[in-house]
Amino acid sequence: MDQQYIDKVLAGDRHSFRYFLQKYQDMVFSVAMSIVKNESLAEEVAQDAFVKCYHKLDTFHQQSKFSSWLYRIVVNTAFMRLRKIKIEVLDFQPDYNQELIDEHELTLLEEEERSQLINEALCLLPANESLALRLFYLEEESIKEVSLITGWTDANTRVILHRGRKRMYGILKKLMNKANV
Amino acid sequence: MCSMENKDELMKSLMQSSKLKMPFSDFESRVMLTIEQDDKKSIAVLQDRKKGIYFFLAGMLFGVVLNYLLSRSWRDLNINLPQQENALLVSQIIYALLILFFIDRLVKLYQLNRLIKNL
Structure with missing residues (x-):
């Protein structure tokens, strides 16, 4: 088409x-x-x-x-x-335990609330990590395609995705805790 | 491994909620307007380039004819030979400089066209 x-x-x-x-x-x-x-x-x-x-x-x-x-x-x-x-995107320092994310709590959130939370978390991620997550999970591009789009090597893409995932869970956990306080 | 896959599935479902909508409703029309303006600019530059080449060739021909006519008229005016040669040299230098200047302008016109294409 x-x-x-x-x-x-x-x-x-x-x-x-x-x-x-x-x-x-x-x-x-x-x-x-x-x-x-x-x-x-x-x-x-x-x-x-x-x-x-x-x-x-x-x-x-x-x-x-x-x-x-x-x-x-x-x-x-x-x-x-x-x-x-010359914008410098601040690097979020992870001080979290990736395993402690409450999946149940996340699924209980209303769609709009969940979307807002996830987009807020993505804004706090470094540019390359949020980009990799969006391309890989949202657009469902393969590692090869993500590498092609970004110009990174396949290995680098995997590392960035791994870091992004970990950091994303950490930020989500932190944001959810903040919302619960 | 299983936990990792679960995490991946969770991330996949979470990321489905991260889809953003373009918040500017006139985005499409603004892009189309920019494209239209660029196209017009590109056509104008192309026309200018054509005109530039025609005038450049015409100018070159005119310069050759003018130099020839000047040299003939100086010969008719009974000016002595060294003076005749000096005058001819000056007019030829002016001609050469003008050609170089206009070549430079033409190259810049070509570059401008490429620049618009690469915007």
Whole structure:
């Protein structure tokens, strides 16, 4: 389906690009948010990434999924933007025991509450870890695809995912404890 | 191992709740507008480039003809030979400098087009 629209855009039908905007804007925004942790910055990154994607569409040769190619543009744009404005994302220091997360308590939360808690936790994670978690668990990309999107090695991706998971549980536990006090 | 897999399943189900919606409703139209403006800019640069090449070639031809006519008119004015050669040299240097200057402008125009494409 994506290829049909790519062909249309390359043939000069600019409006066919709306298809990609409608299909990917939420995920592109989520990926950008994982890195820049700020709504308006993430929106700017998403916009820049889509414009770049439009101009470079002729360089997409189906060596990977279109979504992976697009996310790679988003990741590069987001990290470039971070470097430009010199934002330093604070590293969360884990002082937790990963095994003590209360799964039951998490499942009892209302969907909206759970979503808010998880997104808050993701905001506290380092950019690379929240990015890896979102791509691997939410977008269900393989390790290979995550490596392709981020430019990390497979081994590095595994390490980042492992750290991200541990840290995520720690932050969730801390946030839940704070909410219960 | 089993616990790790459970944790993975838990993380998977947790992350399903992390999906964010684009909070700006006009996002799509703003991106389309930017793309449209970029396309217009790109077309304008392309036209400028074409015009640039035509005028450059026309200017080169004009310069050659002008230099030839100047050298002939100086010969007719009965100016002595060293002075004639000096005047011709000056006009040829001016011509060469102008060509270099316009080549530089053309290269910059090409680079601008590439820059717009890579934005």
